[in-house]
Amino acid sequence: METLLLNQSVYDWEFDEDFTSGELIGPCTFSLNHSVTNVLSLYVHSIICILGFVGNTSVIITYAFYKDTKSMTDVFLLNVAVSDLLFVFALPFIAYSELHSWPMGQVACKLLRGSYSVNLYSGMLLLACISMDRYMAIIHLHSSFRLRLLSYSRLICAVVWVCAVLLSIPTFVFYQWYEPSTRVVFMLETKDEGPSSTAPQYICEMKFEDSETAETVKVAVPSIQMAVGFFLPLVIMMVCYTAIIVTLMKTRNLHQNKEVQVVSVVMVVVVVFITCHLPYNSVLLRDTVSMFKQLSCEEADSWQTALTVTQSIAYLHCCLNPLVYGFIGVKFRKNFKKVFQDLKCLSKQQPFHLVKQRR
Template sequence: MENNYNLIDDQEDDSDGAAYICHISDFSTINGYVFILFTIISVIGNTLLICVLVTQKVLKFVTKTFILNLACSDLIFTATLPFWAYYHLHHWVFGDFLCKFMTAVYFVGLYSSIFILTGMTVDRFITVVLNKWPNNSLRKRCAVGVCVAAWVISIAVSPYDASKMQVENDSYCEAYSEAELGYYLQVSLLFFLPFAVIIFCHLSIIRTVFQATNRQRRKAVGIVFCIVAAYFICWGPYNFLLFIKSLYQPSGCKAAQRLETAYNICRILAFSHCCVNPLLCLLSQRIRRHLLDLLKVKTIFQKNFLPTFFLYTNCIYKYIAH
């Protein structure tokens, strides 16, 4: 969709000061096809990751619990991408209910991931820096409790965001203009507050880990650190730009063009995060090994069981036909 701004371009000669419409470059086609690509990669990667985590003992219970919930969060977020892809390639044809419902699902995936990442980081902080867990059983219960709380809070908060969405002109699923300021501020704050907690915890973790001489201890926080860093590399610029958009109104067409270009690039980077976690988990040699074992099992199944199954099915069909 083309974005239009009612602006006065400072660099144009407009003696009567009348506002006019700026025609901003259209990123809809690029966004649509990129979202389809993200959907395919995310579904394959996160499904395989969940299969490995569920069927194999590749990680300790607490880390596995957090990563498993993150994979589910990514899949929930990914479930909305085909709708946004179609929306960008054509227009919104799914009605007002799905406009609100898909927005709610989008925010469930978004909020749950940041809350789970915060819980994962706090767990690492307590384990590495404070070393205060009285026993492993309590740590496991806390991990499960944090994940449950993350889902409950995300599901409870997301309808409020969805209520600000509406279908305009039977073609656009957007936040109504009166709600845009609060919408951008809320999303930004729900990102930056956990971000502050995570930054504090990780600075403490890094200092403690690099003071230690135990190389295994450094490796123990490696995957968690990469997952958290990747989240903020992907989502940080986008949320920062949302915060800017809530406070800044471009004064000319060129400024509006730059803002819109930056917004679309940052959104693509943010949405790519749903594909990242499975790739980062492959940094673990154990996960790579078990994934290869899982793929080998599927290959053997396809080569041996499926041909036999189809042969017997064909024989039964011929018997019944005659």
């Protein structure tokens, strides 16, 4: 069966207006997008990996070992940090696969792209869970006490991870490790140039067996990603946090300063989420809607570059999550200071816990 390949764009070739003349003006080189991708992979993605690793590792250590009483939000934040940390580990390989051939085989290809998809869905859904938990804790504190037990939070996290895996099944299935075909067949007579002497270059991209499957998947995957990975969490966050702000603004008591602080934190959370993810999802929506429309090479290159830049902005969220959801809290900062205090003790001859035991 003939294989149909749809990798980055269906507009890789540009034709002369008089197609009957048989003049071919392609292929499109996407030179602007390649240049931008090189810069982003070398500098921006490196910074994201470093900051994301430090921030999320700190959150995991603090919540796992230095927080005695854990709430439902703590469990959600711990899982968000795990999801972001896994993404940070995968990002260098994703950047490499976009710039070069993929030498690591079929299994690594599927695991890389599949894990990226799982982390994306799990991270976004967990942020929505945090919003709902904050809503229940502030608006329905007494009635929601039983629903916010640790056992339920762990169950919810397990359900979120399972849903993320199920939503990522198309990614696991259709991403393949293969050698791309460099010959495009047209309704024209062409000369056979003979076999190439260069070594085969394998890539890790989506590959389809027929055009109907290709069209369906190429539209369905980004559509589900936008719906579940952006719009659903955004709606939940806006509804929950709006209700929280309205409720807190109506109260007048001695804890007014604390209420102002909560409202400020809510605004920061929403602004950071929208700033990071709205540009990418807007460009992705436009790209999905016009996927099968004919574009010139310059226009296709510009939109692909916009998609690459806004995607890197979305990647920044994994660095900002520890700051927005973790370090902004007073209790978390106190526990985080204990990490450095214990590290100082471990650097001495007698560790802190041994000195405490001798006393």
